[in-house]
Amino acid sequence: xxxxxxxxRLSQLTTEELKAELLSLVHDRDTDPLNQKVAxxxxxxxxxxxxxxxxxxxxxxxxxxxxxxGVWTPVWSTIPFHDVLPGRLHDCSYQIFxxxxxxxxxxxxxxxxxxxxxxPILAAYDFMVMQKFEIRDGEWFIQNVAxxxxxxxxxxxxxxxxxxxxxxxxxxxxxxxxxxxxxLPQELKLDNVDKTTLKKLEKTYRATPKFEHVxxxxxxxxxxxxxxxxxxxxxxxAVRRK
Numbered sequence: 001x002x003x004x005x006x007x008x009r010l011s012q013l014t015t016e017e018l019k020a021e022l023l024s025l026v027h028d029r030d031t032d033p034l035n036q037k038v039a040x041x042x043x044x045x046x047x048x049x050x051x052x053x054x055x056x057x058x059x060x061x062x063x064x065x066x067x068x069x070g071v072w073t074p075v076w077s078t079i080p081f082h083d084v085l086p087g088r089l090h091d092c093s094y095q096i097f098x099x100x101x102x103x104x105x106x107x108x109x110x111x112x113x114x115x116x117x118x119x120p121i122l123a124a125y126d127f128m129v130m131q132k133f134e135i136r137d138g139e140w141f142i143q144n145v146a147x148x149x150x151x152x153x154x155x156x157x158x159x160x161x162x163x164x165x166x167x168x169x170x171x172x173x174x175x176x177x178x179x180x181x182x183x184l185p186q187e188l189k190l191d192n193v194d195k196t197t198l199k200k201l202e203k204t205y206r207a208t209p210k211f212e213h214v215x216x217x218x219x220x221x222x223x224x225x226x227x228x229x230x231x232x233x234x235x236x237x238a239v240r241r242k
Contacts, residue, residue: 006047007047007051010047010048010051011051015052015055018048018051018052018055019052019219019220021048022045022048022052022237023075023220023237023239025044025045025048026045026075026076026237027075029076030074030075030076030077030090031090034078034080037076037077037078038078038232041078041235045235049214049215049222049235052214052215052222053214053215053222055215056213056214056215056216057216057217058213058216058217060138061135061138061139061140061213062135062138064140064213064216065135067216067217067218068097068213068216068221069097069098069099070096070097070240070241070242071094071095071096071160071163071164071240071241071242072094072095072096072097072221072238072239072240072241073090073091073093073094073095073238073239073241074093074095074236074237074238075090075237075238075239076236076237077234077235077236077237078234078235078236079225079234079236080234085109085125085127086109086111087109087110087111087125088107088108088109089107089108089109089110089124089158092107092108092157092158092163093105093106093107093108094106094107094160094163094241095238096163096164096167097133098167098171101132101133101134102130102131102132102133102145102167102171102178103130103131103132103133103142104128104129104130104131104163104167105128105129105131106126106127106128106158106163106166106167107126107127108124108125108126108127108158109124109125109126109127110122110124110125110154122153122154123151123152123153123154124151124152124153124154124158125149125150125151126149126150126151126152126158126166127147127148127149128147128148128149128166128167128170129144129146129147130144130145130146130147130148130167130170130171130178131143131144131145132145132178133211139210139211139212140211140212140213141211142209142211145178146170146174146178148166148170150166160241160242209225209226209227210224210225210226211223211224211225212224212225214235218240219239219240220237220238220239220240221236221237221238221239222235222236222237223235223236223237223238
């Protein structure tokens, strides 16, 4: 009964009101434990996802590509990979889609960042997963192509412009490798990462996840991903930054 009342209420809202409520519900909740977020998605957010999916202004996958191009920040997600490393700075997390079919997830990790007085003397760990994307048979096809990492001073923020510049620099320097590559390396070679974390990264890196936009417009994306057929689907809510 309560669920039906909620569904009826949501159906009466404008799309902008729905989006605003959804963003309010996830505000400052991305640091919650993963099991709490999974339950929250099922019990609280699912009606919003379903209502917005019915209103998706770009249901045809081919029409979504030009809308997705640009820079986004994931504000809430149930993807475990996002926080496999400690200390992610959520305002310095970016998803960058380029017209040439390449895509990057870039984030800064700075454990202990609440102690701002330490920033001038400590390093931050910037991490980038580079991917190719295309539309195949009416579906998004995503393939990982590289992982990049670098240490930088925390005092110098990872802005959108710096993230884009890093992405373009690596893409240009490795273009021939990416366009000729036929398979992924079986082992990742990363510094400053323990063996347990490295194994988790390798498993995710070699996967070819299913990728679906439950909803997408010029300012908001709700993305459903599934790394393996038997795995539970994950949801990511992202807002446009550029």
